[in-house]
Amino acid sequence: MKIASWNVNSLNVRLPHLLQWLADAQPDVVALQETKLEDAKFPADALAAAGYRSVYSGQKTYNGVAILARDELRDVVTDIPGLDDPQRRILAATVGDVRVVDLYVVNGKAVGDEKYAYKLHWLERVHAFLEGELARHPKLVVLGDFNIAPDDRDVHDPVAWGEDILCSPPERAALKAITDLGLADSFRLFESAGEHYSWWDYRQAAFRRNMGLRIDLILISEALKAAAAAAAIDRTPRGWERPSDHTPVTLDLDL
């Protein structure tokens, strides 16, 4: 099973990119973020024609998550206890015997901003939800745009970023609390070096200069670690015309 995560930053704009990438990369499961589409406008037919079923939780203009899979998607969850949130950022579904949780983590804007407090609160509730998911589903994948660089290797210029948003110690502690549940950052099972990023700002020719962050993650439970065969960041779509600012990240599981 090849599983992927991609923040497409408007599925309306990026549908051609997604279809091309599905054809090239042949993933079995794909978690999308920032679809920015109401459910009524989700391109389910175009994706079905490409061989993918889909479930989605979207809204107009902002946020929006979706999971695509070649096989049936069961037991869909869009809302979690203790988080009465109109922002569509969470989507869970089961494929085969693998539970998949797609997250579009709150950006937070700036340390100290009210959005930052919302981010930390949101992560706390998601942590509690994942604890339950892990108890129910030993084979758990939690993936998406985490909007947190796990450590300084994941930041092109750790001095400049310092303890700013996406890098601040409380955010990193919240992520560590999640991985400490028994969810490994799959990319780091295969690659320990820095300079591997999944997002580059549209400004300052950041992609060309590889001024990026690794904030798109695929976390896997202990029961899946032995099946992990390869992890990668596919930079190709970031180089296409009118790209998303994020590029797909992938994990191959021998299942």
Added chain:
DNA sequence: ATGGTAGAAAGTCTA
């Protein structure tokens, strides 16, 4: 500290 670019949508807001 600010602004640079992109998307949605028609003002700004979000990232």
